[in-house]
Amino acid sequence: MSARTLEVDTLSCERDLRELFSGLSFRLEPGKVLQVAGPNGSGKTSLLRILAGLLPAAEGDVRYDGASIFSGQGREQWRQNTLYIGHQPAVKAMLTPEENLAWLCALKQPVSRKAIWSALEQVGLRGFEDVPSRNLSAGQHRRVALARLYLQPLPVWILDEPFTAIDKSGVAGLEQHVLAHADAGGSVILTTHHSLEHLPQVQVLDLREGC
Ligand SMILES: Nc1ncnc2c1ncn2[C@@H]1O[C@H](COP(=O)(O)OP(=O)(O)OP(=O)(O)O)[C@@H](O)[C@H]1O
Numbered sequence: 001m002s003a004r005t006l007e008v009d010t011l012s013c014e015r016d017l018r019e020l021f022s023g024l025s026f027r028l029e030p031g032k033v034l035q036v037a038g039p040n041g042s043g044k045t046s047l048l049r050i051l052a053g054l055l056p057a058a059e060g061d062v063r064y065d066g067a068s069i070f071s072g073q074g075r076e077q078w079r080q081n082t083l084y085i086g087h088q089p090a091v092k093a094m095l096t097p098e099e100n101l102a103w104l105c106a107l108k109q110p111v112s113r114k115a116i117w118s119a120l121e122q123v124g125l126r127g128f129e130d131v132p133s134r135n136l137s138a139g140q141h142r143r144v145a146l147a148r149l150y151l152q153p154l155p156v157w158i159l160d161e162p163f164t165a166i167d168k169s170g171v172a173g174l175e176q177h178v179l180a181h182a183d184a185g186g187s188v189i190l191t192t193h194h195s196l197e198h199l200p201q202v203q204v205l206d207l208r209e210g211c
Pocket residue numbers: 015016020038039040041042043044045046047
């Protein structure tokens with residue numbers, strides 16, 4: 001379950017011919033949590049989407065365990081090792097939380113109904129397993145997406161604004177879960193505008209300053 005070293009090497013990102021960042025380099029060792037910070041529009045989501053393989057980099061490379069995540073075996077290994085939860089919860093309104101999690105997880109590895117119910121309980125959704133997700137609140141939608149953190153034991157988590165719409169006790173529980181994941185040797189890269197009260201050792205990458 002332990003992650004391997006991630007190396008971001010002189011990475012640049014452009015959107016609509018506008019440079020968001022360039023020459024971005026940093027390392028993330030196993031067991032570490034990295035918070036990507038910066039003002040609105042500075043490129044936090046874009047960086048996470050590059051890492052998730054959803055957006056091409058303009059220049060530079062990213063290596064996981066020494067292999068580029070942009071091609072060949074390295075890309076496949078990275079895909080198998082990462083869990084990306086984007087800014088939008090990706091929860092389908094017509095499906096129940098259980099159905100949503102079943103298909104979201106099946107993209108990597110199928111999980112049992114029992115495991116899904118247990119994960120939903122962990123995120124405070126006991127009793128909502130089989131209601132249509134369109135009947136859930138914004139915070140409950142987010143909780144369905146975040147239940148994957150309790151279901152898929154992948155070493156690297158990439159989380160874009162995971163605490164949006166989550167109440168205070170929910171945020172505290174999720175921070176503890178992130179901490180436990182890091183303590184077990186996992187790595188976490190996240191963006192958030194919240195202050196992380198339970199993650200004292202978090203590394204911060206400020207996109208205003210580069211790294
Ligand atoms: N699909 C897109 N096409 C073109 N430009 C985009 C697209 N998505 C975002 N951008 C632009 O890229 C820039 C960075 O956006 P990004 O979402 O990465 O910033 P962010 O730091 O995550 O912002 P926020 O804190 O508001 O979430 C913004 O100026 C935005 O307008």
